[in-house]
Amino acid sequence: MVCIHFLLYSIKLFLGILVLEAPKGVKIEYEIVRPDEGSCFRTLHQKVPISSLFWQYHYHPEIELTCVLNGTGTRHIGNHLSNYTGGDLVLIGSDLPHSGLGWRGSDPHEEIVVQFRREVILPYTDHFPEMKAILRLIERSRFGILFSGRTKAEATRRLETMPGLPPFERYVRLLEVLQYLSQSQDITLLNRQALQSAGIDKHKSRLQKVLTYVERHYHEKIDIRKAAELAAISLPSFCNYFKKTTNITFTDFVNQYRVQMACLQLQEDKTVAEICFECGFKNVTYFNKVFKQLLGVTPTAFRKGIKDG
Known part of the structure; x- marks a missing residue:
């Protein structure tokens, strides 16, 4: 069983935001x-x-x-x-x-x-x-x-x-x-790791600015200091705030989101290396390590699983 962490979508839904389009043209339609x-x-x-x-x-x-x-x-x-x-x-x-x-x-x-x-x-x-x-x-x-x-x-x-x-x-x-x-x-x-809504409603605007930053720049270098600036709190306070609100660290969130985007691209004909860099990872070895930690398989094995149905 493979579970992909569409974490940003989950957070946005708990924020009460209507998500009509995911990054890079991956659409979520309102029925x-x-x-x-x-x-x-x-x-x-x-x-x-x-x-x-x-x-x-x-x-x-x-x-x-x-x-x-x-x-x-x-x-x-x-x-x-x-x-x-x-x-x-x-x-x-x-x-x-x-x-x-x-x-x-x-x-x-x-x-x-x-x-x-x-x-x-x-x-x-x-x-x-x-x-x-x-x-x-x-x-x-x-x-x-x-x-x-x-x-x-x-x-x-x-x-x-x-x-x-x-x-x-x-x-x-x-x-x-x-x-x-x-x-x-x-x-x-099916989503045992879904975020708890408690605490998120209280800080909608602050958290939303950070999520939008990751959504728009995940393929680039993500600066945690910039995230703290968007949240209008100090860096140490931001680290504690994000972990308390989402139950994961900001770095883990960025990695999960990048792996999520990689999973979508692995359904295309790009090489693993191309996908690695397009999703913001700096080297293939680290990309493979994070991917396997989150999903239990390598990117190559994940792609094979998709093709095998």
Whole structure:
């Protein structure tokens, strides 16, 4: 399993910023989701060639429950990238960037997608204790949740009949499925290292200036003194502030962001050396070392894994 740390996107989302385009032309599109007629949410049953589906890395305020009934592909949810076979079941939180499941997959592909706003659940949480577990599930969905085992099988069975139900029964089924999922132990958080929002909201402007600096200059020499200047605090204070706010050092953040950009370029025909220097690393040896520390494989092995699917 390979996990790419799209860390800047995660930070920006916790800052409440709409990220419409990543650096160097890597676009993150905003998807407009319209509820079904006579319903407060959207239900899709898609059984079409994967080439006709929407694989662009995108986000939307709606929470998304995707159940792949048949097919293989790649999950790209937040900062997580991994393959799956034999179907899939994931809950994707509001504004969490993701690609359509089945990306880089093979036919036949069949899926049921349910997209709903948090407000669909909220009216009941203050008055009905029974709904508290669903609310906790929704809160955890910001990390992306993978369901497996018996939970996956049973939830899939319930979701399969959902598209054909009348609007009211479909809404009741959604609550039923969410309640069932909220009790499950067969879960994996796909972004366990996601940043905590606590503390970030308090310093939006200060941190945003630093992130923008890295985003625009990662391919050049990054000066930590310049970052401290943008944050309007002393260098020692900046080092402590950044680590406390993001749970990593500024140097580690820059390296992770550069490796993230390298992962995108490794899908092209450039040499590893070219990518190394274009992403701001000064020598290939150090680039290889940092890349392997973060992802567990060398850039060459990572590229081979992409080609092998």
